[in-house]
Amino acid sequence: MRIALFVTCVNDTLFPGTGRAVVTLLERLGHTVEFPQEQTCCAQMHFNTGYRPESLPLVERFARVFVGYDAIVTPSASCAAMIRHNHPVLAAQLGGAALRDAVAAVVPAVHELTEFLVDVLGVTDVGAAFPHRVTYHPTCHSLRGVRLEDRPLRLLRAVKGIELVELPGADSCCGFGGTFALKNADTSTTMLADKMSRVLGTGAEVLCAADNSCLMHIGGGLDRLNSGVRVMHLAEILATTEGAP
Known part of the structure; x- marks a missing residue:
């Protein structure tokens, strides 16, 4: 191929x-x-x-x-x-x-x-190992644009050592939306605050998603709060073999 x-x-x-x-x-x-x-x-x-x-x-x-x-x-x-x-x-x-x-x-x-x-490829276990507490944010385009459904979660559940925790209100927008965040800054910031509150409530070390644009938006807010929560693209977790033999 x-x-x-x-x-x-x-x-x-x-x-x-x-x-x-x-x-x-x-x-x-x-x-x-x-x-x-x-x-x-x-x-x-x-x-x-x-x-x-x-x-x-x-x-x-x-x-x-x-x-x-x-x-x-x-x-x-x-x-x-x-x-x-x-x-x-x-x-x-x-x-x-x-x-x-x-x-x-x-x-x-x-x-x-x-x-x-x-x-x-027909795989869910890609040989990844990531011993951390992780929560997953399904971005608007992943939910409604390409309809990924549970594919990302199936891949994450197969990662060795991961502690995957559910994100409450996961299907709500983070407020980024490209130029939406620039043209509607107050609304975007309010939406971001809601999303960050839910992320912090999970106790996760890492927030992951399938779009770095949304992770950039949420990650910037989490950094400004000195939250200690880091953001990672799903691909980076799946590529990791931390602690594996």
Whole structure:
């Protein structure tokens, strides 16, 4: 199987360790991962802010760069949702027949990481070991955009040594929402405070999620509180073999 990593611009710029964790994880499972050097943004930021014509060159680029791969794996439910749902919309509305065909050929190969592990590779125990108390925040895009359901939790439950605790009100938004946090700062801050209170109530050492954008938002708030709770992308926990033989 020819596998490509779509790392996303947020991870590439701010959280490169997440991309490295995906490669470590998939290589441990016996797969070779390619990293197309020409990749860039999926255009979600442009699309969500109303700049649809400006999004089109990024859609074209994605289809060109990732053509021919059997699987395109991304550690971002948010970006996976953008590509699967909105690239075909942009191609249909603003592109020609060639782009529509190119997008239609590439989009079915796009998988969020946990989907790829559980549905395509058929594994839940990836050989991880992480002896810490962890709680999981299902981001809005993972819940409603790509509908990950319990895939992340199934993977986490198979991690050796982990103490996985339920997050109350887990399906509520953390208040990030990209530019929402900038344009509606007061509302976003209130939502963040609610989410942090619930995280702290679990007594967890680590909060994990499938999107670093939300972890950046929650993690920033937890740092300002000097809470001692750290945030980690799910891929980083699954790539860890802490304390394993």
